[in-house]
Amino acid sequence: MRKIDLFISTMFGSGLIPGPGGTYGSIMQLAIMILVYHLAPLELRLHWCVFAICFTFLFGLLSIPNVIEELQNKSVEDKKSSSGDFNSINIDEAHGISISVLPIFIIQPEYWFISIMLSFTLFRFFDIVKPLGIAIFEKKMSGKKNDLGWKALIIMLDDTIAGIYAGIVTFGGILGYQWLLIHVINN
Numbered sequence: 001m002r003k004i005d006l007f008i009s010t011m012f013g014s015g016l017i018p019g020p021g022g023t024y025g026s027i028m029q030l031a032i033m034i035l036v037y038h039l040a041p042l043e044l045r046l047h048w049c050v051f052a053i054c055f056t057f058l059f060g061l062l063s064i065p066n067v068i069e070e071l072q073n074k075s076v077e078d079k080k081s082s083s084g085d086f087n088s089i090n091i092d093e094a095h096g097i098s099i100s101v102l103p104i105f106i107i108q109p110e111y112w113f114i115s116i117m118l119s120f121t122l123f124r125f126f127d128i129v130k131p132l133g134i135a136i137f138e139k140k141m142s143g144k145k146n147d148l149g150w151k152a153l154i155i156m157l158d159d160t161i162a163g164i165y166a167g168i169v170t171f172g173g174i175l176g177y178q179w180l181l182i183h184v185i186n187n
Contacts, residue, residue: 005063006070008091015088022127025090026097029056030120033101037112049098049105056095060156064089065148092159097123099163103171109178119170126162134161 007013011028015021029052036048071086100123104115126134137158 002066005066008059009063009067009089011090011094015090021087021090022093023124025093026120026124029094029097030116033098034116046105049102052098053095056091056098057156060091060095061152063091064152064155068148068151089155092155093127095156096127096159096163099160100166100170102167103174107174109174115170115174118173119166122166122169123163126165127159132165134158137161
């Protein structure tokens with residue numbers, strides 16, 4: 001296994017820290033997205049967010065198969081989900097959190113920090129609990145093929161779906177709060 005694959009798929013090694021690897025990867029990417037939100041010029045923020053979504057998905061698909069192969073060949077103490085997702089692989093969480101904060105980059109609310117915390121909490125909820133068909137999708141698709149590239153795609157897609165769900169709820173929450181400010185609180 002190339003060390004770069006491990007470095008990428010574990011979000012700069014954060015997945016190798018004992019404990020909840022997915023949460024560590026989400027926090028790492030959230031910190032990156034907060035930096036982008038504040039350092040990127042206003043007109044380029046959305047572009048950088050979309051770039052992060054594409055980058056994490058592409059590099060996840062390219063690096064995860066090599067890491068899975070290495071972890072399966074070694075007797076590694078690493079928890080595994082039903083889809084074959086290893087605890088240390090957390091670029092999928094980075095991808096999902098990038099999707100979940102997308103509404104914040106679109107709307108750019110004044111209360112961005114609360115919005116980001118809402119987005120993070122919702123994403124972790126949807127990723128862990130896997131409601132609304134995420135678990136069904138993961139189970140049905142993970143049994144289809146034994147190909148490592150296919151497993152990498154499933155690992156990435158379940159967090160993509162969780163990120164979309166969290167993004168939709170975050171978007172609704174931001175718009176709902178803005179509506180309350182305009183129509184209820186300011187009257």
